[in-house]
Every structure is written in C-alpha cells, then in structure tokens.
Amino acid sequence: MRIRIGKLDVFIVIAATICIVFGIVMWAAFSSIYSSLVIQNLRLSENTDTSLGYSAFQYTNPQVTNVMKFYFFNLTNPDEVKYYSAAPNMVEIGPFSVIESEQKKYLDFNGDKSQMFYQNYKKYILSKDYSCDECDWDRTLVFPNPPGLGAVGSMIDPQFKITRTGRTIIATALMILGEYPFVSHKVREVLFDGYEDALLSAAHSGFVTILSGIFKGDGGSIVPIPIPQMPKFGYFQGYNNSRDEEYWIETGKDDINQIGQVKKWAGITELPGSWWTGDHARRISGSDSGSFTQMHLDESSTADMFFSFMCRSFTKTFYKKDTIQSIPTMGYHIGYDEWDTTSDKNIGFRYRNIEKRNYFPDWPKCPPKGECHQAGSIECWKSENFCHACCDGSFYNGTYLLPPGMFPLVCYPGRLQPTPFAVVYSPPHFLFSPDEVRNPVVGMKPDPEKHEPMIYYHETYSGTTLKVVNRLQVNMPVIKSHDVPSSQNMPNVMIPLFWQEATPIYHQFIFNQVWLGFVLVPRLMTVLQFVALGFGLFLLALLFFLQLRKSKSSSVKPMRSSFLERTSNWLSSTTSNSYNSNQSGGLRRM
Structure with a gap:
C-alpha cells in the first residue's frame, strides 16, 4: 500500500513541526532568556551617554509619596512624676503627618561599574491630608526634657570623669538655667522647627566660646559633658533639606543578588567600636533601608538591610504572603529576634546603662533562689542564666541589662556622630x-496589627519592593539623681516620646509595570508554550487521521476493480464460448 502525500499534508507537517519546535524551544529557553532580560533591567547601570539606566533612575528618583505619621505621647501628670515618683500617664495623640521626598545626588560609578556612589538628600513638608482632624501643629506637648536629662545622665558617665564637685557645679548651672525634667512646647517646634533651650544657648554662646579658647585652646570646651551640636532642640531639627552620609553600593553587575548592598557608608566599612561591640553588631550589611533584595524569593529567604537612621544593620525574615494589586508578594519583617538584646547574637547591641539604674525591677521574674555552688562557671550575661542561683537577674557587671524589645540610639540618625544623650x-x-x-507607664497598648515595627513586601521573582511599613518608637530614660534637686524624687523609668510610621505610597505605573513584566508575561508565555505544543500535536493527529482515511479508500477501490474485472472476464468467456459453439454447429450443418 502506498501513501500518497499531497500539498495539504506537507502544509500540516510543516505547521506541526513549527508549533512543536516553538513550544519546546520556549519551554527550554524562555526561563534563561527571561531571567537575562530581568537582570539587565534590574542592574544599576549608566548608559553610554552617561544617562542613568532605568533601574538606577528609579532608585535615585523614587516615584513614591513617602508619608511619615508621628504619634506623640503627651505626659498628663508631670508634677506627680517629678515630686512623688508616680507612674507616667501617657496619652497618644496623632497622627501628625509629613510628606518626605528623597533624591540621590552626585552619582558616580567606579571603574568597572560594579559600584555606585551617591548622597541621599531629604525634604519634609507638613501635611494635613494624612493628619487627624484635630491634629493642630501648634498644639502643646508635655514631654521629658532631652538636653536637661541628657546632662544629668552625662554627669555620672565614667568616661567624662566628673568629680563630685563638678557634678555639683553642673547641677547648680542646670537649676539656674531652668532645666527641669519635663518641658512643654508646640508640636511643630518639637518635630522640625526646634525651640530655644537655655542649656544649648548657654553652651553655644560667645561667652563660653571665648572662655573655652582661653582655658582649653582651639577646639576645646570648658563644658565637661557633650552638648548637642544644634542651636535649637527638635527631634528632627536641622534635618529638613539635609542629607545622610555618603554611600557606595553594589550595582548588581557581578551578582544581581548583591544589588544595593552597602559597601561603604560615611567612608567606613564597619561601624565604630564606640557604638557597638562585636563583629555582628558593627557590620554594615545589606541594602540601604531595605531598598533591594535578592531574586527568586521564598519562605526560607532572608535579606540584610542597613538602616543608617537607626545606626545598625538588621536581617529580614519571612512574615507572610500577600497579593498587592494582583501581584503575588512575599512579606518579610524585622522580627522579635532582631530586637532581643538579651540573646547571645545581639549582645553587641545592649544598652550600656552607665547610669546603673534598674528601670524594670520586676524583670526578670525569677523563682526563689537556692544556694550557689558553681559561681565561677556560670555565664550570668546569658538570658537562660538570669535566674540561676549564682546570678542576680538582670544585674550583671555592675549595671542592669534591659529586657528584650529595645536597643539604644548610639548616633545622630543617619550621621557619623555619637548622640550626646x-x-x-x-x-x-x-x-x-x-x-x-x-x-x-500608663497608656501602653501594643497591637501587632498596628505596631509590628518593619514589614517589607517584595514581588517574588525580581525582589522588587512593592510595600513598606516602617514603625519605630523613641524612648528616653528618666533617672533619679541626688545630685540634681529637680530629679531627687523622680522614678527610674523609660518614658516613650513618640512613635512614627513611614509608608511609601507607590505610584500606579509601578504596579502596572511589575504586573505586566512579572505576572502577565510569564503567564502568557506559559500559555503559549502549551498552546503551541498542543496545536502541533493536534496537527499531527489530524494528519494521521487523514492518511488513515486515504489508506482505507485506496484499499476499497482495488477490490471493486478486481470484482468488475472478474465479472467482465466471465462474461467475455461465456460469450466467446457461445460464439464458438455456434460457429462449430454451423460448420457441421454445412
């Protein structure tokens, strides 16, 4: 049996081959081609005309509206706290909102384009749109006095070696200047504008400068304790229209999963030993404020981030999955473990507590002690040994450790300068x-939904950041000091000043581009792969069916022709025989 191939058969074979080859090639090659294109677009690059590549431009000119909400704690019973050691009664007011904008300037690349340099400038604009209706920026707050309390704490800091006579002189000066434990100022002054403080004004006055030059020489000061380098005091006084320290970061040229990694900050590769102790605490690791992370994220992924405004690095771990604007994301957070300074890993982040005050006498809760039989071999600095018979709770090495969930501010936020209080x-x-x-402290009502400190949501394939919630509370230790009359009856307590929530609102086109590039395109290509393979196989099946029909029809025709031929032959032979017999009969008659 011969198979006859027509033009239609050839067309079907060619079409099926093209579809199957396309499907197989896309199945095998799309992943690598797609990954290469994504990496090329994610990399921080500079074009041949010195203009910035797409990712670098977006990073240096963020297309977001960064809303910062401030919630202040107003102290309602300052006299009771000051004179009777009462528990501070704090009332939260807010949010008072600010729009922050950032721009990275003076960009530069190293020789092989593997690192990028920039300075990060920030502006802050007061906003009524995101503030509460009753939030008046001229509203008055009562809160602990940072310069005055900072001076009280510095008096007993061993590194300044203040004698008893020196402490008396400083205490007298504080009383004359009117530095009391609590002060009252407007919200706008407390936050950005700043307010006049007698201690700051005196310390920066021309009279003190002249005396310092006479007795201490150039650069010296007759004031024996550190004074904030600001003419006025405000939590963010002097930060508007200012910049962070300088950065050198990885561009992702050598390894895309290293993109954004801070290589140098303020010209250093690790934080000062006067800030933190131990290599882990001093590391500068991860991207700037968690801007970048690696590709191909899953629940086991972790990512480091360097937060200069908190003077340290963190490690993000899995939090939960979420879908944002139809885009699947992985959420990561700075969890409990990163805030627990009682753990062995975080010992370098512990509060020095040079004032040697027990702010939390009820912590830790330990059962009645037994007898100590092995004092020399117990490591009392470890949390699991706090309640050991040979240890004394949180008291270790002459001072008191702080409970989990807090660590000190050791520098001016974002600057390579130690904080003076x-x-x-x-x-x-x-x-x-x-x-x-x-x-x-009266008024603390923690809620994980409202107060989880730092959460980052990333698109899973590229690691693109799509949602960020940063929350942070600032607290001030208030101490009892017999050297300062106004602090003699104070409790030793940690008083919250304010907490802030920063939430970047991404522009819609960012979500559109991410959805198009990382949701629609992969799904479309997957569908095309299956459609191409399926259609190719369908065409082959169709060809087989057509050939089968042809073969059946061709086998029927020979059978019919042979039947007719036999019939014709029989008729022919019959006719021939009849004719021959007639001929022979006729001859015989003749």
Whole structure:
C-alpha cells in the first residue's frame, strides 16, 4: 500500500513541526532568556551617554509619596512624676503627618561599574491630608526634657570623669538655667522647627566660646559633658533639606543578588567600636533601608538591610504572603529576634546603662533562689542564666541589662556622630517587650496589627519592593539623681516620646509595570508554550487521521476493480464460448 502525500499534508507537517519546535524551544529557553532580560533591567547601570539606566533612575528618583505619621505621647501628670515618683500617664495623640521626598545626588560609578556612589538628600513638608482632624501643629506637648536629662545622665558617665564637685557645679548651672525634667512646647517646634533651650544657648554662646579658647585652646570646651551640636532642640531639627552620609553600593553587575548592598557608608566599612561591640553588631550589611533584595524569593529567604537612621544593620525574615494589586508578594519583617538584646547574637547591641539604674525591677521574674555552688562557671550575661542561683537577674557587671524589645540610639540618625544623650529605640508601645516594661507607664497598648515595627513586601521573582511599613518608637530614660534637686524624687523609668510610621505610597505605573513584566508575561508565555505544543500535536493527529482515511479508500477501490474485472472476464468467456459453439454447429450443418 502506498501513501500518497499531497500539498495539504506537507502544509500540516510543516505547521506541526513549527508549533512543536516553538513550544519546546520556549519551554527550554524562555526561563534563561527571561531571567537575562530581568537582570539587565534590574542592574544599576549608566548608559553610554552617561544617562542613568532605568533601574538606577528609579532608585535615585523614587516615584513614591513617602508619608511619615508621628504619634506623640503627651505626659498628663508631670508634677506627680517629678515630686512623688508616680507612674507616667501617657496619652497618644496623632497622627501628625509629613510628606518626605528623597533624591540621590552626585552619582558616580567606579571603574568597572560594579559600584555606585551617591548622597541621599531629604525634604519634609507638613501635611494635613494624612493628619487627624484635630491634629493642630501648634498644639502643646508635655514631654521629658532631652538636653536637661541628657546632662544629668552625662554627669555620672565614667568616661567624662566628673568629680563630685563638678557634678555639683553642673547641677547648680542646670537649676539656674531652668532645666527641669519635663518641658512643654508646640508640636511643630518639637518635630522640625526646634525651640530655644537655655542649656544649648548657654553652651553655644560667645561667652563660653571665648572662655573655652582661653582655658582649653582651639577646639576645646570648658563644658565637661557633650552638648548637642544644634542651636535649637527638635527631634528632627536641622534635618529638613539635609542629607545622610555618603554611600557606595553594589550595582548588581557581578551578582544581581548583591544589588544595593552597602559597601561603604560615611567612608567606613564597619561601624565604630564606640557604638557597638562585636563583629555582628558593627557590620554594615545589606541594602540601604531595605531598598533591594535578592531574586527568586521564598519562605526560607532572608535579606540584610542597613538602616543608617537607626545606626545598625538588621536581617529580614519571612512574615507572610500577600497579593498587592494582583501581584503575588512575599512579606518579610524585622522580627522579635532582631530586637532581643538579651540573646547571645545581639549582645553587641545592649544598652550600656552607665547610669546603673534598674528601670524594670520586676524583670526578670525569677523563682526563689537556692544556694550557689558553681559561681565561677556560670555565664550570668546569658538570658537562660538570669535566674540561676549564682546570678542576680538582670544585674550583671555592675549595671542592669534591659529586657528584650529595645536597643539604644548610639548616633545622630543617619550621621557619623555619637548622640550626646541617652535614647532607646523600641517597637511602638513596647510590642516586643514583656509586661514588666509596659506596666511602669500608663497608656501602653501594643497591637501587632498596628505596631509590628518593619514589614517589607517584595514581588517574588525580581525582589522588587512593592510595600513598606516602617514603625519605630523613641524612648528616653528618666533617672533619679541626688545630685540634681529637680530629679531627687523622680522614678527610674523609660518614658516613650513618640512613635512614627513611614509608608511609601507607590505610584500606579509601578504596579502596572511589575504586573505586566512579572505576572502577565510569564503567564502568557506559559500559555503559549502549551498552546503551541498542543496545536502541533493536534496537527499531527489530524494528519494521521487523514492518511488513515486515504489508506482505507485506496484499499476499497482495488477490490471493486478486481470484482468488475472478474465479472467482465466471465462474461467475455461465456460469450466467446457461445460464439464458438455456434460457429462449430454451423460448420457441421454445412
């Protein structure tokens, strides 16, 4: 049996081959081609005409509206706290909102384009749109006095070697200048505008400068304790229209999963030993404020981030999955473990507590002690040994350790300068701390939904950041000091000043581009792969069916022709025989 191939058969074979080859090639090659294109677009690059590549432009000119909401704690019973050691009664007011804008300037690349340099400039504009209806920027707050309390704390800091006579002189000066534990100022002054403080004004006055030059020489100061380098005091006074320190970061040229990694900050590769102790605490690791992360994220992924405004690095771990604008994302957070300075890993982040005050006498809760039989071999700095018979709870090495959920501010936020007064960071409302931290202050109501400190949501394939929530609380240690008359009856307590929530609102075109590039295109190509393979196989099946029909029809025709031929032959032979017999009969008659 012969198979006859027509033009239609050839067309079907060619079409089926093209579809199957296309499907197989796309199945095998699309992943690598797509990954290469994504990496090329993600990399921070500079074009031949020195203009910035797409990713670098977006990074240096963020297309977001960054809303910062401030919630202030207003102290309602300052006299009771000051004179009777009462528990501070804090009332939260807010949010008072600010629009922050950033621009990275003076960009430069190293020789092989593997690193990029920039300075990060920021502006802040007060906003009524995101503030509460009753939030008046001229509203008055009562809060702890940072310059005055900072001076009280510095008096007993061993590094300044202030004698008893020196402490008396400083205490007298504070009383004359009217530096009291609590002050009252407007919200706008407390936040950005700043307010006149007698201690700051005196320390920066021309009279003190002249005396310092006479007795201490150039660069010296007759004031024996550090004074903030600001003419006025405000939490963010002097930060508007200012910049962070300088950065050198990875562009992703050598390894896309290293994109954004900070290589140098303020010209250093690790943080000063006077800030933190130990290699882990001093590391500068990860991208700037968590801007970047690696590709191909899953629940086991982790990512480091360097947060200069908190003077340290963190590690993000999986939080939860979420879908944002129809885009699947992985959420990562700075969880409890990163805030627990009682753990072995975070020992370098512990608060020095040079004032040697027990701010939380009820922590830790330990059962009645037995007898100590092995004092020399117990490591009392470890949290699991706090309640050991040979240890003394949180008291270790002559001072008191702080509970989990807090660590000190060791520098001016974002600057390579040590802070002159004690400030402690924590999640809002002491979320990650035990009840013994919240109980001494009235008004703390932690809620994980509202106060989870830092959450980042990334598109899973590229790692593109699509949602960020940064929350942080600032607290001030208030101490009892017999050297300062106004602080003799104060409690030793950690008082919250304010907490802030920063949420970038991404412009819609960013979501559109991410959805198009990382949701629609992969799905479309997957569908095309199956459609091409399926259609190719369908064409082959169709060809087989057509050939089968042809073969059946061709086998029927020979059978019919042979039947007719036999019939014709029979008729022919019959006719021939009849004719021959007639002929022979006729001859015989003749």
